[in-house]
Amino acid sequence: MSDKEVDEHSGVETTGHSWDGIKELNNPLPRWWLIVFWVCVAWSIGYWVLMPSWPGISGYLKGTRNHSERANVEVAVAELDAQRADATRRLLTAPNMETIENDPDLQAFALAAGESLFGDNCATCHGAGGQGFKGYPNLNDDDWLWGGKLEDIRQTIRYGIRSGHEDAHISLMQAYGSGGLLPRDTVDDLVHYVRSLSGQEHDAEAAARAAPAFEVQCVQCHGADGKGDQSQGAPNLTDPIWLYGGDAATIRETLWNGRGGVMPTWEGRLSEEEILALAVYVHSLGGGE
């Protein structure tokens, strides 16, 4: 690089690179840019020393500050728990759940915690507002399969339904058709009988034909008047609320194949105070008894 070529027009040295006769000028870097560059370099060296930086074979360079985001999060979580310790203790030591609802502060704490827990754990199946979907009960209405009192809701959340937990609620809607318990004709007639209970359009003759079968097969759980039984988780067949659907086709499907939806047990996955808060929240959605 002994021969420095200088561009005639601008008086600036060229790099020697030439494309189609156009030569690249070798202008110096702007001073401010250079300063920023070197400040960044100096900064990065300080950063290597202080902060975790280079990866190694069996770990990484930890830096003199021993910084760890994971540890920071643990500290932050512990701080949050400490802040909540008092309210949590009061939740757990409340003599019964009604006292939680009647204490505005405690209720507010439970509702706030419950709402966030509901969004994280329950909304997937029950919907963001607890509105439910086919097969997943609406938690806003006043129709409860296993009871809508605070304690009932807490039990359901804790143990689940057909969850495999030894204390879980268990009931069975038999597969009357596919299981061969009733002949096809009787199942078809029963559809009309069930629809008659909730005052829906039906064939009265078919319903009358199915009455004896209902008496034998269904009354045990659903009751003679079809109003169901919360102690067995048997739905009320006389109201307009249906878990799977009240149209003839869906009722027939229910009778033919049976039903057995599962709600998991939350014991072990959520802490006792979290289950309490969730129960208070679900109860507040408006359907609580």
Added chain:
Amino acid sequence: MSVNEPAPSSDLSGGVVRHNVEAVNAAGTRTLYKAREPIYPKRVKGTFRNLKWIIMAVTLGVYYLVPWIRWPRGPGEPDQAVLVDFAGRRFYFFFIEIWPDQLYFLTGVLIIAALSLFLATALFGRVWCGYSCPQTVWTDLYVWVERKIEGDRNARMKLAKAKWTADKIRKRVTKHAIWILIGMATGGAWILYFHDAPSLARDFFSGDAPFTSYFFFALLTLTTYLFAGSMREQVCTYMCPWPRIQAALTDEETLEVTYKVDRGEPRGPHKKGDTWEGRGDCVSCRACVISCPMGIDIREGAQLECINCALCIDACDDIMKKVGRPTGLIAYDTDANIARREAGEKTTVKLVRPRTILYGSVLAFVCALMIYGLSTQATMVVNVLRDRAPPFILMSDGSIRNAYTVKIVNRENYTRELKITVEGPDGMTVGAVGEEAEGATVMLDAPGDTVRSVRIFATMPPGGVKGASAPVIVRVTDPDTGEEILNPTVFMAGRE
């Protein structure tokens, strides 16, 4: 060039010294890019200088001391007269308390500030820039410090050129140290507006203050030091948008710092015993130029760089007294008056003009609006949010229920017992989570200075609503004060 030594010229009348100096923005040397020329404003004495000292003392006093004023508001509320409380989300200004949803009052204050500036500028030119702009006030303070340590203009120019002796180092270190201390006081006062001043001051020195306090302390220390110490007039000329706007706000009747060309020209040095016949009063001493903190020559007329600080008026009056001519060659005057004098007419000051009437009346209107808004502001705010997931609930008896979350902001500092009534179609019943309900009415306690949220259920019997929805009004009343707020919403009945 302004750094040149003044040429001694003792033969001028009144002992006036003629300075060899050129305005930094002189037309002849102006280029698209120009390195900054240092400006060494000479000390002046006079009416406007005194006025500026007073305004400096008042504005700086207000800035540094206001956070310390106490204003008791009752238990649980800060007793600082002026406080921007980010954590508590309130702005306190003596008897005024602003909540985040009332931020439009801030808009009002900004509009009033802008209109006041318009009006003042239309009447008296850049009085804001010249007297009360923080940039001007702090620069003035910094120049005062500089003058105390390094001496006046000539001494400072000499020191700038001098070799780095122990004396120069001592002076420069002292100057910058005091500048930085002033900067720290400025940054230190700033952060006091955002926290309880006495406790923040204590925490600040014990290292317990929040990070933001240290950050803004450092930031304002730095900006004060840089803006008032080394950038000075460049902030006004290059960074501030206001000089560009002002030309649209002034007119030929605006009182501005003006060199009376009709009286001053033709200018020229005046020797002892010379006649004043056939010449102007300007003796070309350039006292106005060397006293100018912007380094410009007022005799070139109104210009972007001029902040109307009026120091050239004092400088020129001093010279006029020495040469035995009437003062006021440079004075607050209007372009129209120059024209009037040249035409032999009587001069006059027209403060009332269409422009000032417009600015004044709009300003009065906005002020009235603000006073009305502040004096009649509601002591509670109600928001009704209808549940959207699900929009309505079918109950087991076939009735339909909607849920509403009613949020009530209670701006009073005491607990109020409020009545919520839901006015909807006949047959509607109302319930609330955790509150007593009777018929369509819910009573609840709203604690002071908080937002109370309550979920309300409205239920209609089967077939009670004709069509898919019905209008509903949520009425919140305070039986004690009679205050009442209505919130229209709807009741969704689904497909009917």
